[in-house]
Amino acid sequence: MKREDLAALTAACAKCGTCRTVCTLYPERKAEIAVARGKVVLVEAAASGLDGDAEALQEALSDCLLCGRCERACPNQVSVEEIVMKGRGALAEELGIPAWKQVVFGKVMPSAGGKTAARAAAAASQKLFLRKVPTESGLHYRFPSAFGLSGRTVPALPGESFLGSLPRGEAVRGEVILFVGCVFDHVFPRVGRAAYETLRLSGKGISVFRDAPCCGLPALVAGDRPSALRCVEENVRRLSDASPERIVFPCGSCLVMFRRNMLSLLPKEHPLYGDAVRVADRCEDYASFLLETGVLSRLPDLPKSERPGRIGYHDPCHLSGTLGKGGEGREVLRRAVGDSFGEMKGADLCCGYGGTFNIRDYPTSAKIGQNKVSVAAEGGTAVIATACSGCIFQMRDMAARTDPSLRVVHIAELVSQAFSTR
Amino acid sequence: MDKQALSALREVFGERLDTSREQCICYSYDATGKMFLPDAVAFPTSADEVRRTILLANERLFPVIPRGAGSGFSGGSVPVQGGLVLSMERMDRILSIDEENLVAVVEPGVVTETLKEEARKRGLFYPPDPASLKFCTIGGNIAECSGGMCAVKYGVTRDYVLGLEAVLGTGELVRTGVVTVKGVVGYDLTRMLVGSEGTLGIVTKAVLKLIPHPETIATILAFFRSNHDGSNAVVGIIGERITPCALELMDRTAIDCVRENAGLPVPAEAGCALLIEVDGPKESVSAEAERVDQACRRYGAIEVGRAADAEGRERLWTLRRSISPALRQVNPVKINEDIVVPRSRLPEMLAFLADLAYRQNIKIVNFGHAGDGNVHVNVMISGTDEDERRRADEAVAEVFRKTVALGGTISGEHGIGIAKAPFLEMEVGPLGVSVMKRLKTCFDPNGILNPGKIFVEEGMARR
């Protein structure tokens, strides 16, 4: 690994060790190589020519949830996530993307056509390989052990995606664009639908992207920077053309890609850089948009809850931590469900998903996730509401493993419910 | 390290021995930022594994370097001569907390804050509170005899270690000290091991003293015009026969770093600040806080703030806490010393430091635990200017000479390690060094344990 830009980033680290206190992974690994300081020094060493085995380094950098807790605790504002992602990118250039990541990301992410194909393939394989798990919702399926992912509960892919379900001509134009994101479009289209319906209550024209490209985050964290860049370019181009007033994200991870990562991925001299800055400026989270437009003030006051505090809010690392939007999600819940909302135990614990991390090391990811949901359940939470697709994906799987009565929902689903029942 | 040594170690540790370049890089540094690669890293989970390791090391003559969290400020856990790093972080169980006898028994890898919290849950108090308490380990604290904010009232790690289990450099497992409050049987081997920086033995278990948790705490922040007023107030408060549980001083250089983002308004003319805490039963705390407040005003405080609840306390502390992180804005490279002078000589020391910075044309930021005369002297340099580096080294040497001349010590809590080894003799004299070296030979005849630390030329040939 060469890279002066990496050396400049790592130089900020004082090697104090503060990041050891907050690392999501450290309690599982109990080794310095898991924490930010270890990774920063590894990248620093590699950038200065002291690297050993590039594959081992790639493994070390892959072993990170990119939860950003270290970065937020760091007294020296070291950009740990950026260092890890750039390191992964540099190694991917050198070695290619690790095999386990190719399975997932191959060439499918950037183009919408490819994504639909991948979806069709995944749905077919689910029919062949998956068997139903006896849970209340009936929504859960489990990979058989032969798949090498034994015990994992994955949602059944519904027949139709959210965007696919919109009639032709609907939501093609409007001053606000809903960026629904892959997961809420294809895997949990009910969330996409709920977000769409509730945004429309603002009275603004809401439009969506047909054939929306991926936000690019999965490719970026996998180290596939060229694919991520293609996603970003297409998104920026299309969003600039559409020139909406606002772009609203039900998923915190897509949002952090647009608000932060996109700008570090595009070189400043890139012809789209200026457009990207303008696009980023207009991106906001679902909860903030609802609060700003006053949608929720139309709800009548709620009667006292029979089970106060049964609904909790989970802080998605990027949405609450990096972007500081933890308060907005809670406020939306407070308005939508009244005192049924209560602060959840361990609200800011990472769910353990970590994007590609979940695929790379499912047992560890599951251990962190199960701990997360059990702490919440023990504290009396029955419904976990949140606003990030990865967290929902992971916590539904974890709830199925530990406590199938625990529900995991997007705040939009509760808002939509509040409007339909009152 | 040779192949036989590694394969024998493999038998002891199995998968928990790692020789990969990546793992070795991760155990090559501590908070000083100095870097030396070990040949291997092992993660013991029992005293017996540590014992077998040291026996092997004596046979095949390789260095063994114990390491806690690597948060040390003197290079203590840096493997300057290669060898095996024994990372104690997986021996992290609290074995017992005896609420009747107020004694905790812990493994060395327990993080300091974890113990403090477990004690707190039982209404008990483990006082040592280094600023690194959220990540540093009890083993590291014992090896460095770490102190903290509350040392002025409660003392340092040494004052809470009743007994130890340790593997000596010979590979023998000893138990020292007592599990009782008193004990005078023979030489005090416990104190010998405390502060020995991993050069005499590897701590595998510690018996620690707990005390009842103080009922409440009050916090006072006072601004003064000058170091002169501030440091006189320190002497004055102590003279009042009040023992605060924190008495932190920030001089003008430190306040300047955080003036803009201290989280609270800082008077424009403030050239020194004191953060003072008193704890104890409710009634006496409010009376003492009042007396501290009065004393500050008497010594010329221009503003005094007080906090009674946790939130207000946090706000006052942000000033102190934001200094360390903000130092990088002064200059990227920090040379961090922690000298101590007798409390009454503090005004003189601070005046000397201001003059020194001026004479050497160099940036020095001073703050610290003034209540016990401990000043963190941070010489901030660019790291790219040769001449500045030379002036900084000269300045540090001058600081040490002045410290010793004032009857102080060159390290209050960070230890000697490699960073201060050249100055050891300046303080303890040739005879002191010689006695220490003779003691070292008793504990570790083959120089296995943490070679190259404390003493300048000490060490063993690498195989």
Ligand SMILES: Cc1cc2nc3c(=O)[nH]c(=O)nc-3n(C[C@H](O)[C@H](O)[C@H](O)COP(=O)(O)OP(=O)(O)OC[C@H]3O[C@@H](n4cnc5c(N)ncnc54)[C@H](O)[C@@H]3O)c2cc1C
């Ligand atoms: C931000 C920051 C703030 C700090 N604030 C303070 C402060 O307020 N007061 C203070 O005193 N220090 C402070 N320190 C310094 C440091 O945290 C302490 O010296 C701490 O005790 C080191 O603990 P550690 O577990 O990190 O040990 P390490 O750094 O890993 O090791 C320190 C020494 O202990 C030895 N050692 C470790 N474990 C064992 C064992 N089981 N048996 C024998 N030897 C062992 C090592 O060989 C080494 O010589 C601070 C450091 C940082 C980074």
Ligand code: SF4
């Ligand atoms: S907290 Fe920040 S500066 Fe400290 S070791 Fe971790 S990354 Fe480096």
Ligand code: SF4
């Ligand atoms: S991003 Fe999360 S998992 Fe990765 S090093 Fe930082 S705290 Fe640990």
